[in-house]
Amino acid sequence: MSDRPAPAFDPKPGAALEIARGLRRILAPNPSAMTFRGTNTYLLGHREIAVIDPGPDDPGHLDAILHALGPGARVTHILVTHAHLDHSALAPRLAHETGAPVLAFGDALAGRSAVMQRLADQGLTRGGEGVDLAFAPDRRLADGETVETGDWRLGAIWTPGHFGNHLCFAWDEAIFTGDLVMGWASSLVSPPDGDAGDFTASCRKLAALGPNVLYPGHGAPVENPAERLDWLIAHRAAREAAILTALAVRPGTAAEIAATIYTDTPAALLPAAARNVLAHLIDLAARGIVAHEGAVNAETVFRANEGE
Numbered sequence: 001m002s003d004r005p006a007p008a009f010d011p012k013p014g015a016a017l018e019i020a021r022g023l024r025r026i027l028a029p030n031p032s033a034m035t036f037r038g039t040n041t042y043l044l045g046h047r048e049i050a051v052i053d054p055g056p057d058d059p060g061h062l063d064a065i066l067h068a069l070g071p072g073a074r075v076t077h078i079l080v081t082h083a084h085l086d087h088s089a090l091a092p093r094l095a096h097e098t099g100a101p102v103l104a105f106g107d108a109l110a111g112r113s114a115v116m117q118r119l120a121d122q123g124l125t126r127g128g129e130g131v132d133l134a135f136a137p138d139r140r141l142a143d144g145e146t147v148e149t150g151d152w153r154l155g156a157i158w159t160p161g162h163f164g165n166h167l168c169f170a171w172d173e174a175i176f177t178g179d180l181v182m183g184w185a186s187s188l189v190s191p192p193d194g195d196a197g198d199f200t201a202s203c204r205k206l207a208a209l210g211p212n213v214l215y216p217g218h219g220a221p222v223e224n225p226a227e228r229l230d231w232l233i234a235h236r237a238a239r240e241a242a243i244l245t246a247l248a249v250r251p252g253t254a255a256e257i258a259a260t261i262y263t264d265t266p267a268a269l270l271p272a273a274a275r276n277v278l279a280h281l282i283d284l285a286a287r288g289i290v291a292h293e294g295a296v297n298a299e300t301v302f303r304a305n306e307g308e
Helices: 059-069 091-098 114-121 196-209 225-249 254-261 267-286
Strands: 016-020 023-027 040-044 048-052 074-079 102-104 146-148 153-158 167-171 174-178 213-216 290-292 302-304
Touching (some): 040 059, 059 074, 091 102, 114 267, 153 196, 174 196, 267 290
Parallel strands (some): 048 074, 074 102, 174 213
Antiparallel strands (some): 146 153, 167 174
């Protein structure tokens, strides 16, 4: 969901554009309100290529990736930040065409927090964000694990929040951030796959690394990582405060609270805003700050806890 005027970013889909020495970006043809211009697929290396986030299952995008390799180059690794269809769905076909293994933190259920797993077991359903339930990497990457060839070296950083199995990848002083950090919008956090507390912790984790630039899954490179990460952390804190202010007036569902505090959000995006609010409410409930009756779902009524 956009939170600021969109920066000048409108590359041609399918064209391999060099954005740093040894790094090219190919935009997938899947623009939407949630993906901005489309998914960024990154090709890292000169002869031994890492493909980061192959993108949606689109034959034309597959052809663009293969065409961009050039003579003497081959894909040696396919790395996926997380199991949303716009990032991971092309991985099986790209692996079939190139013989390269698919690497990720795990399948679509990997990395889910204990709170979110319990809520899922109790019947909390997803918000329709396009989870790739068929995703299964050939190799699981642990937090802090490295992958390298003669061309490049990447460090896996487990960063749940937007999604439980979300990885970022550190490359020298840059980090590929998937959907955790983007310059044009804040990330959707939708339970049970997203976790508001994990999101803030992951942003702090990246901030502590002090990167010089971030390469997101959608939109332009983030050239001011410290400022952007600080903003995202403050933004989540402000949303939490707004939710508590709304609950001080009256109890409400996530959708009712979202309509109150997301006053500038187009109606078509309010369901996504409600999922963000639900993520905050679940986190607040886990911390004992708000309360509710029964199992959590989209219609659950939350109230401020007595004494808060």
